[in-house]
Amino acid sequence: MPKIDYKHSAQQLQKIGLKVTPARLTLLSVLQTHRQPQTISDIKKQLKKTRIDLVTIYRNVELFAKIGIVKKALIRDNEAFYEYNSTHHHHLVCQSCGRIEDFEGCNTRNLIEKALKQSQYFNSIKEHSLELFGLCKTCAS
Amino acid sequence: MPKIDYKHSAQQLQKIGLKVTPARLTLLSVLQTHRQPQTISDIKKQLKKTRIDLVTIYRNVELFAKIGIVKKALIRDNEAFYEYNSTHHHHLVCQSCGRIEDFEGCNTRNLIEKALKQSQYFNSIKEHSLELFGLCKTCAS
DNA sequence: ATTCTTGCAAACGTTTTGCAGGCAC
DNA sequence: GTGCCTGCAAAACGTTTGCAAGAAT
Numbered sequence: 001m002p003k004i005d006y007k008h009s010a011q012q013l014q015k016i017g018l019k020v021t022p023a024r025l026t027l028l029s030v031l032q033t034h035r036q037p038q039t040i041s042d043i044k045k046q047l048k049k050t051r052i053d054l055v056t057i058y059r060n061v062e063l064f065a066k067i068g069i070v071k072k073a074l075i076r077d078n079e080a081f082y083e084y085n086s087t088h089h090h091h092l093v094c095q096s097c098g099r100i101e102d103f104e105g106c107n108t109r110n111l112i113e114k115a116l117k118q119s120q121y122f123n124s125i126k127e128h129s130l131e132l133f134g135l136c137k138t139c140a141s
Numbered sequence: 142m143p144k145i146d147y148k149h150s151a152q153q154l155q156k157i158g159l160k161v162t163p164a165r166l167t168l169l170s171v172l173q174t175h176r177q178p179q180t181i182s183d184i185k186k187q188l189k190k191t192r193i194d195l196v197t198i199y200r201n202v203e204l205f206a207k208i209g210i211v212k213k214a215l216i217r218d219n220e221a222f223y224e225y226n227s228t229h230h231h232h233l234v235c236q237s238c239g240r241i242e243d244f245e246g247c248n249t250r251n252l253i254e255k256a257l258k259q260s261q262y263f264n265s266i267k268e269h270s271l272e273l274f275g276l277c278k279t280c281a282s
Numbered sequence: 283a284t285t286c287t288t289g290c291a292a293a294c295g296t297t298t299t300g301c302a303g304g305c306a307c
Numbered sequence: 308g309t310g311c312c313t314g315c316a317a318a319a320c321g322t323t324t325g326c327a328a329g330a331a332t
Contacts, residue, residue: 019306053314080218092263103256115244115273122233125275134266160331194289
């Protein structure tokens with residue numbers, strides 16, 4: 001569990017020109033604590049005790065994503081996953097229970113260069129999504 | 142434009158034990174013609190002239206995906222993309238206009254091995270999704 | 283004749299929008 | 308005080324389900 005640094009979050013918001021509100025600080029703390037990709041309803045569950053509305057979560061998390069504080073992960077085709085944007089990494093995802101594990105140190109540079117060399121319509125790539133799907137050990141046995 | 146071989150599609154369906162219906166043959170022809178990942182509503186547009194219901198498209202395309210005739214692609218977090226399952230490849234996706242280009246010959250074997258070596262919870266991977274996002278030349282200029 | 287498939291209507295879950303009141307600055 | 312944020316209500320959107328009629332085998 002990483003420590004929550006509200007002061008840092010507040011500064012981060014101020015720097016961007018966003019108002020520092022309780023909802024935003026709470027949201028950032030949730031995203032920082034659970035460093036795994038979470039759906040909006042995952043986040044909502046953790047905010048049961050608060051008065052923070054679902055719509056406020058949607059608006060702010062999407063805002064954070066636009067700014068880059070948060071990253072979207074393409075894990076399912078019917079629900080958005082958001083995670084705090086720390087070091088670049090990808091995920092292993094269990095197709096049965098949904099468990100997500102990070103993996104780092106993946107080098108996609110060569111791959112992307114190769115793709116661009118082949119490409120007719122693109123000459124640069126800004127982001128990429130790489131997700132590995134399988135069964136986790138528990139579900140496999 | 143690949144030629145549509147209805148006879149082959151019919152045989153494909155029969156082999157699996159699915160009934161050969163006009164809706165299914167038409168759907169397969171749409172998927173085979175446009176070999177790019179398409180949303181359900183993309184497909185629906187191409188079937189405007191027919192009496193094929195949206196629900197029939199959902200049910201059959203999902204069925205095809207389960208069987209493996211069709212593959213899902215994780216291109217957006219709010220809509221499913223389906224494409225005819227031919228050779229293994231990935232996509233370059235324009236973040237502005239949505240244009241999709243295929244790229245082949247990507248070797249992810251090492252990458253996946255590396256991920257599994259690191260992993261605590263997984264010892265095999267069945268599928269993976271790799272999508273590259275950027276601006277196509279038209280949108281970039 | 284039997285079973286599977288379809289279309290229609292309705293429900294469902296996620297996400298977006300409009301608006302008035304409230305809070306940060 | 309001004310402008311941005313929030314909560315509430317309602318709508319929009321993609322997708323799924325139930326059911327009766329129809330088509331494929």
